[in-house]
Amino acid sequence: MESRTGKRAAAAGGKRAESGRPRPSLSPRLIVEACLELMDTVGADALTFRRIGAQLGADPTALYRHFRNKDDLLLAVADHLLEEGLEGLEPSDDWRQTLRGLFIRIHKVYLSHPRAAVLATVRITRRPAEMRVIEMTLTALSDAGFSPEEAVRHYRALVDSVLAWSCMDATYCTLDAHTRRGDESAWSGEYAVVPAATHPHIAAAAPYLASVEDGANFHFALDLMLDAIAARAPSNPA
Known part of the structure; x- marks a missing residue:
């Protein structure tokens, strides 16, 4: 075919x-x-x-x-993934919603191309889509009241966290199904029977360890980052 x-x-x-x-x-x-x-x-x-x-x-x-070479092509592929994430995205009047929507989209694209994402998430493309992502992120952080220097520091912390999480999730997707099933069953298997005498906190948390879903956990982690940025933002009335 x-x-x-x-x-x-x-x-x-x-x-x-x-x-x-x-x-x-x-x-x-x-x-x-x-x-x-x-x-x-x-x-x-x-x-x-x-x-x-x-x-x-x-x-x-x-x-x-x-x-020019294979690396030049890889950078173009990495930028293409970011372009997919940006497609149809319009910034919100709320800086936080802009960042949340942007990085949820990008994470989703990486998981739809996990083998490429494993290589792409650790690179700096120097190309138009990446520049749009950086400009959109810095604009949102500027709207939150950060100076250019502060915006860059928060940008790096946020983006590096999203990329690291995306790379981890993408790498996991490339594992064979048998390996993934074994790892996923560990929470309801080995960890569910850990003795409370030796690991009291694991034993107490065991019913909940198996309930964490990776996709929802990414959203949770992203919200934690955005909560922290919002708490530090000069525009925060608190």
């Missing part, structure tokens, strides 16, 4: 190769989408120009017209 990027490449058209197949008119976006599709299905090992060229039906050397 032909992939989505393969269909788009064929539709892009251009001159025909000797085999009679149309040569795709490559663009940075088409290459990034092909790369992301391969990473979703195969994993990080798919991040090679040879594999991406084969996916697009193009000579791998043609990719170098758009990306």
Whole structure:
């Protein structure tokens, strides 16, 4: 079955190769989408120009017209994920709601592409989508009353926490199903029978440890960060 990027490449058209197949008119976006599709299905090992060229039906050397090397392509993929998170997002009049909505969206995108997210969350893309995220975040923190210097410190603490959490969640998604089931069952298994004599607080909390859902816990952790920022904000009447 032909992939989505393969269909788009064929539709892009251009001159025909000797085999009679149309040569795709490559663009940075088409290459990034092909790369992301391969990473979703195969994993990080798919991040090679040879594999991406084969996916697009193009000579791998043609990719170098758009990306200097593999790392340049990875940064473009990382920025593409942020662009997905930003799509259709309008800042709120409430700075806190702007930040909450932005980072919930970005976390969701990372979990929809976990193999790419594992590589992307630790990088600085230097590209338009990342700059939009930074500008939106600093604008919201400025609206909260922080000076530029204070806004940057709070920006880094908040964003690094969100990225670290997203990387952890994405890495967990890449584990095989058997391993995930084993880890998840530990809360209702081994931890549920820990003796109160040796671990009294674990024993008391055991009924609740198994009830924590990862997605809801991310929202909880994000709200904790935003609560802390709001408490420190110069605009806080308290």
